[in-house]
Amino acid sequence: MALPIVQMVNVEKWYGNNHVVKNCNLSIEAGEFLTLLGPSGCGKTTTLRMISGFELPSSGVVKFMNENVEKKEPYERDVNTVFQNYALFPNMNVAQNIGYGLKVKKVPKEEIARRVDDMLKLVQLEGFEKRRINQMSGGQKQRVAIARALINQPKVLLLDEPLGALDMKLRKQMQIELKRLQRKLGITFVYVTHDQEEALTMSDRIAVMSEGVIDQIGTPKEIYLHPKTRFVAGFIGESNLYDGIVREIEGDEMVIGTEVGVFPALKKQLTGGTVKVNDPVTVCIRPEKMKAGITEPEGFYFHAVMKEKIFVGNLTKMIAVMNNGNEIRINRIDEKDLPEPGQEFFLSWDTEDAVVIPSRSPIALDTADSIEAAAAAEQPEET
Amino acid sequence: MPEKTKTDNLEKSTKRRRHKREQSVRATISNVIMCGPITVWSVLFILVPVGFLVFMSFMTKGPLGRIVYKFTLDNYKEMTKPVYFSVVSESLVIAFWTTLITVLMGYPMGVAMAKMKKKTSGLVTIALMLPLWVSGLVILYSFVIMLNTSGTINSFLLRIGLLSKPLQLLYNRFAVIIGMVYMFLPFAVLPMYSSIEKLDPALIEASKDLGAKPVTTFFRVQLPLTSPGIFAAVILTFIPCIGYYMVSDMLGGGQSMLVGNLIFRQFTISRNWPFGAALSVVLAVIILVMVKIYTKLGGSLDDLAA
Numbered sequence: 001m002a003l004p005i006v007q008m009v010n011v012e013k014w015y016g017n018n019h020v021v022k023n024c025n026l027s028i029e030a031g032e033f034l035t036l037l038g039p040s041g042c043g044k045t046t047t048l049r050m051i052s053g054f055e056l057p058s059s060g061v062v063k064f065m066n067e068n069v070e071k072k073e074p075y076e077r078d079v080n081t082v083f084q085n086y087a088l089f090p091n092m093n094v095a096q097n098i099g100y101g102l103k104v105k106k107v108p109k110e111e112i113a114r115r116v117d118d119m120l121k122l123v124q125l126e127g128f129e130k131r132r133i134n135q136m137s138g139g140q141k142q143r144v145a146i147a148r149a150l151i152n153q154p155k156v157l158l159l160d161e162p163l164g165a166l167d168m169k170l171r172k173q174m175q176i177e178l179k180r181l182q183r184k185l186g187i188t189f190v191y192v193t194h195d196q197e198e199a200l201t202m203s204d205r206i207a208v209m210s211e212g213v214i215d216q217i218g219t220p221k222e223i224y225l226h227p228k229t230r231f232v233a234g235f236i237g238e239s240n241l242y243d244g245i246v247r248e249i250e251g252d253e254m255v256i257g258t259e260v261g262v263f264p265a266l267k268k269q270l271t272g273g274t275v276k277v278n279d280p281v282t283v284c285i286r287p288e289k290m291k292a293g294i295t296e297p298e299g300f301y302f303h304a305v306m307k308e309k310i311f312v313g314n315l316t317k318m319i320a321v322m323n324n325g326n327e328i329r330i331n332r333i334d335e336k337d338l339p340e341p342g343q344e345f346f347l348s349w350d351t352e353d354a355v356v357i358p359s360r361s362p363i364a365l366d367t368a369d370s371i372e373a374a375a376a377a378e379q380p381e382e383t
Numbered sequence: 384m385p386e387k388t389k390t391d392n393l394e395k396s397t398k399r400r401r402h403k404r405e406q407s408v409r410a411t412i413s414n415v416i417m418c419g420p421i422t423v424w425s426v427l428f429i430l431v432p433v434g435f436l437v438f439m440s441f442m443t444k445g446p447l448g449r450i451v452y453k454f455t456l457d458n459y460k461e462m463t464k465p466v467y468f469s470v471v472s473e474s475l476v477i478a479f480w481t482t483l484i485t486v487l488m489g490y491p492m493g494v495a496m497a498k499m500k501k502k503t504s505g506l507v508t509i510a511l512m513l514p515l516w517v518s519g520l521v522i523l524y525s526f527v528i529m530l531n532t533s534g535t536i537n538s539f540l541l542r543i544g545l546l547s548k549p550l551q552l553l554y555n556r557f558a559v560i561i562g563m564v565y566m567f568l569p570f571a572v573l574p575m576y577s578s579i580e581k582l583d584p585a586l587i588e589a590s591k592d593l594g595a596k597p598v599t600t601f602f603r604v605q606l607p608l609t610s611p612g613i614f615a616a617v618i619l620t621f622i623p624c625i626g627y628y629m630v631s632d633m634l635g636g637g638q639s640m641l642v643g644n645l646i647f648r649q650f651t652i653s654r655n656w657p658f659g660a661a662l663s664v665v666l667a668v669i670i671l672v673m674v675k676i677y678t679k680l681g682g683s684l685d686d687l688a689a
Binding site: 052053054073074075079080081083084085087088089090091100101104105148149152 | 585586589590592593594599603604607608
């Protein structure tokens, strides 16, 4: 594989006693669209700022093309940033803002003018050269900020929640435009966001961060279908998560005991490590994989009662309650053959669709109790 | 039926109009009550005296400092004499140096304050304002004590052997500028601090990110964006500096006569009130012109009040 364009090796960041980035190891390939995704305060912006040079790592190495840069000033690094609130210079017009990076490098005037024109074309802002920044809309400012950052032809473009201030419709439109731009230019994009949908839409790879740690790096598909930690499973998309323990392992199959009951699972659906009997695990089943049958299905099933049906346009979201009080979320595109609220039904899923995640920490005591209770009360009825 | 609606509508609209009038009358009354006292005050103690000043500047000086109520332009003609030109130019030179030194010293201080924690910068602001709570007279006397030929500075330098005979620190342009800088520094620091503090740090980062070194970033981004604060500081130093007579009176020792001193002298020693009034009017006009230039350049009057 080619040399990664940016590499972070064992990077740590402390603010006083606050450990904001913990042992960060990240390799960014040339030309990829990588997203740092996580809730606010997870260290994703700090990680980005260590790449741009606005923060220095407390320890560890940051490399650009195999050259150590962690001590270099931002103006010495071959990266450019699109800032959260655009950070456009209010004392300059659109063309001056875009040309700033070339002007400070003493590029001849004619060349600046030509390249500013190219950039304006690229972001579809021809004719706006002389506009003041305060006369531009949010979406237009966004384009100026992107053009300003791209004119230096950086190897890596860093984007710090650039679409956060835009309304929903514009944001969706800009997501697609950004992705298109990245493909066209072939520049590496490192994108920071807390919006999982945005990350899934645009990224080649996503690094999910939580409390200063990168939990998982992978393609959107990998991350959605095979979350390696409970946090990733809960943060990306909707999910039904059940803590439990491995009761039996036999060949390719396992039996998992959880708070909702005992059911079989497949060993190939195990993510993030190996397990032994009695190891704690979390089972993740996506709401769209849940089956709500009016007739008795083959294989295992549980009894549940439909509680609520919510129509949200493209989906019908349902909340059902199992006999032991656990709530289950079910999503369906069509409303055919679905139980009505109040109606009892058979809840099941394909074993293929249940992802088993080994837990890092031992199971909580009250959870363990409810697992025992569930196992005793409701044996899965096998055919 | 339509007739009836018509009259109904007419009635409604007159009612509405009456209601509107009542409301506006009530608003006017409350406005008058709220603004009344300050209006009376302004008219009595600002507008009338200024009007009288302008009026007096066109009157003739009588014997023994009396005012003879006879129209004349002599007071204004008098000012074109070269001796008064030198007074004005000396005033401008001192105001210029004072402003330059104050802004050059005040801006870095504003930068430092903007970097402090809110609590610390609040304490520094109080420390900065502290000298203003002491009478100017006391401050200037302490400068006299310090700068005297037998004063603190000279005796210290003599004792450690750096000097063989005392330096003339007092009663010259240097002493006046030192005193002026001391008096106006707080007024210059605060507007600059407030505009530096308002500057979005992301703009500085953006400049560095785009490849600008710190010096370039300062001149291309920070300085232009904090210029309203610098303008305000210039105005707040330069203008009062021209008219402030106490400093040059006490530290200049009559060696440097400023416009302020000249006016003061007309109303006291020379007892030529009409000429003093004319000088005041001209000074006021110069100041108004400068404020106009300031606002033309994009400065806001609110910044001056800060």
